[in-house]
Amino acid sequence: MRHFKIFGYFLVLVLAGWVQGSALALERSDILLDIVRHCVDPQVGDYCSLCRAPRADAACNAPTACNKTTEVWALTSSYTALRDIKMCGCPSDFVHGLALPRAVVRGVEDPNRPDGIWQFAWDVGASRIEPQNMALVVNPQFQRSQNQLHVHMLRLSPDARARLEGLKFTAVSDLGSVWASAARSAAAQGWADYGVIVVQRAPQDFMVVATPDSPEDAFTQWRCN
Numbered sequence: 001m002r003h004f005k006i007f008g009y010f011l012v013l014v015l016a017g018w019v020q021g022s023a024l025a026l027e028r029s030d031i032l033l034d035i036v037r038h039c040v041d042p043q044v045g046d047y048c049s050l051c052r053a054p055r056a057d058a059a060c061n062a063p064t065a066c067n068k069t070t071e072v073w074a075l076t077s078s079y080t081a082l083r084d085i086k087m088c089g090c091p092s093d094f095v096h097g098l099a100l101p102r103a104v105v106r107g108v109e110d111p112n113r114p115d116g117i118w119q120f121a122w123d124v125g126a127s128r129i130e131p132q133n134m135a136l137v138v139n140p141q142f143q144r145s146q147n148q149l150h151v152h153m154l155r156l157s158p159d160a161r162a163r164l165e166g167l168k169f170t171a172v173s174d175l176g177s178v179w180a181s182a183a184r185s186a187a188a189q190g191w192a193d194y195g196v197i198v199v200q201r202a203p204q205d206f207m208v209v210a211t212p213d214s215p216e217d218a219f220t221q222w223r224c225n
Contacts (some may be wrong), residue, residue, distance in 0.1 A: 033148035036100050039045070039070040040080045043113055074124045079117055081124040090224035095128045097153040099136075105149040108196065109141050117151055118175040118198065125153030135160070135220050136198040143195070143214040152216055154197060160219035164199060169209045171201065178208050185210040 031052075037046070039051040048060035056064040056070060063069070073081040084096040099121035102113050104144035121136050137152040168189070172183040177197055178180050186194040189210070197215035199207050209215070 019166055029145065029147040032098075032100065032146040032150060033104065035070055035082070036102055036148060038074055040072050040082070040102075052117060073128075074120070077122070078102060078114065079120045081121070084152070085221050094221075094224040095125075095127070095154060096222060097125060099124060099151040099153060101149055106147050107141055107144060107149050108138050108194065110149065113149060113179055114177040115179055117149070117176045121151040122198075124174055129153065129155055134200070135215075137175050137195045137216045137217055137220060139214045140193045140195045140212070142193055143217075150219070152222070154216075155221045157219055157221055160200065164197070164207060164209055164219060167209055167211075169207045171206045172206050172208055174205060178206075181208045184209040 035051075035053065038047070039053055039055065041047070042055055042058035042060075044050075047058060048054060048062070051060070051070070053068055054060040054062045054069045056069045071083035074079075075084065079099060079101055081097055081099045085097050086096050087094060099117055101117055103112075103114075104176075105113055107113075118136060122134075125134050125136065133155050135152075135154055135156045137154065138149070139152075156182055168185060170185055172178065172181055175198070178196065182194065182196040185208070186192075189212075191210065191212050194210045194212060195215045197209050197211065197219055201207050211218065
């Protein structure tokens with residue numbers, strides 16, 4: 001693997017002493033799920049004691065530094081969208097967010113992966129990134145650090161669109177069909193595990209590409225340095 005994207009965030013928290021005692025000791029791959037369960041809604045009971053990185057707008061008397069807080073961009077009964085920790089310390093025009101289901105869904109391989117997460121991610125991402133420059137990305141199982149499904153919302157690399165158009169892709173008008181389109185494409189190419197990247201070609205016209213490796217690495221501006 002070329003990098004562990006989310007893990008850097010939580011390593012900072014561990015070193016800072018935010019994980020105190022065995023009650024908050026988790027497998028590293030479950031930390032995103034823990035944040036979805038305990039940090040996105042400050043109205044839940046025992047929020048301040050259960051959340052390892054409280055929202056800055058929650059009354060927890062906790063540090064409010066970027067790398068020690070959860071920043072929620074959107075929250076529904078089914079999904080949430082969060083700032084990725086890689087935005088901390090970056091210029092204001094750098095955007096990297098994560099859209100996640102609030103139910104337990106492991107990743108691209110999970111039969112319960114929700115179709116609606118793609119439209120949710122697009123709507124949230126498009127409020128922060130120009131639609132023509134935005135990508136939605138899910139990494140393959142073998143190239144992810146977290147076992148809670150998360151759709152990355154970020155900008156395309158400068159030459160990414162031209163390279164994507166040279167690959168096998170499916171055009172869809174309904175983002176609810178992304179999973180099915182990507183699965184068919186991956187199966188046709190003999191891939192049991194795969195990543196997915198979605199970009200807009202025109203309004204209501206999206207390109208869905210399945211890739212054998214991380215599309216985040218290959219096609220996006222996933223970090224600011």
